[in-house]
Amino acid sequence: MIEIEPEDVLLIVDVQYDFLPNGSLAVAGGDEIVPLINQLAKKFKHVVLTQDWHPADHVSFASQHEGKTPFETVELDYGTQVLWPDHCVWNTHGAEISRDLDVPQAQLIIRKGYNRGIDSYSGFQEADRETLTGLAGYLNERDIGRLFVVGLATDFCVAWTALDAAAGGFDVTVIEDATRAIDSNGSLEQAWTDMTDAGVERVQSREILG
Ligand code: VGL
Ligand code: ZN
Numbered sequence: 349m350i351e352i353e354p355e356d357v358l359l360i361v362d363v364q365y366d367f368l369p370n371g372s373l374a375v376a377g378g379d380e381i382v383p384l385i386n387q388l389a390k391k392f393k394h395v396v397l398t399q400d401w402h403p404a405d406h407v408s409f410a411s412q413h414e415g416k417t418p419f420e421t422v423e424l425d426y427g428t429q430v431l432w433p434d435h436c437v438w439n440t441h442g443a444e445i446s447r448d449l450d451v452p453q454a455q456l457i458i459r460k461g462y463n464r465g466i467d468s469y470s471g472f473q474e475a476d477r478e479t480l481t482g483l484a485g486y487l488n489e490r491d492i493g494r495l496f497v498v499g500l501a502t503d504f505c506v507a508w509t510a511l512d513a514a515a516g517g518f519d520v521t522v523i524e525d526a527t528r529a530i531d532s533n534g535s536l537e538q539a540w541t542d543m544t545d546a547g548v549e550r551v552q553s554r555e556i557l558g
Contacts, residue, residue: 350521350556357394357492359513360385361471361499361506361527363449364400366435366442373435375501377528379448384526384553385498386450391556394492395451396483398471400436400505401443401459408467409434419532426476429467430532438462458483469505472512484516494519496556498526507539514546521549523556 410431460468468474
């Protein structure tokens with residue numbers, strides 16, 4: 349069993365309508381994790397959420413690239429970018445965080461991906477690996493202990509957030525069954541390899557809930 353301490357934080361990644369059933373970038377089974385996250389959240393004093401938040405002409409949208417379709421890639425200044433269906437456009441329903449999440453104690457929502465020309469899977473820094481969101485500063489200033497990451501999608505925003513957390517010196521654990529994956533072109537297996545190599549812990553919710 350893992351005992352959650354008052355200093356620990358639950359980081360809930362991108363549980364937004366566009367990643368849930370009927371959303372424009374629906375992650376299979378995405379809705380199944382919501383009750384589990386609600387149960388887990390009762391153990392945590394600190395809860396932080398991230399929210400994917402794109403302008404309508406965001407560079408990660410296939411619709412912005414002539415002749416490209418979703419899940420193809422393009423080369424940008426900062427590297428290879430996967431192209432997605434339009435999703436989480438700011439001020440649309442799809443960008444809203446699920447109202448079924450029951451986390452009244454949550455104190456911070458980090459919005460990411462709002463620069464038109466830079467994607468941001470990670471809650472810590474944008475894909476250019478330079479532009480910071482301020483999350484590391486917040487966590488350090490609040491004397492946070494361990495980070496427990498849940499949400500969508502395991503192989504993109506969860507993984508990149510966990511990897512940046514580990515790189516930033518945080519003790520980070522992903523609660524696997526409280527995530528769901530997109531799994532495009534082997535991305536899920538690759539994500540777990542990368543996370544394991546980086547020292548990210550991989551646990552199941554029963555180890556916390558009993
Ligand atoms: C995500 C693809 C594009 C995610 C966000 O939340 O995992 N994936 N934008
Ligand atoms: Zn996005």
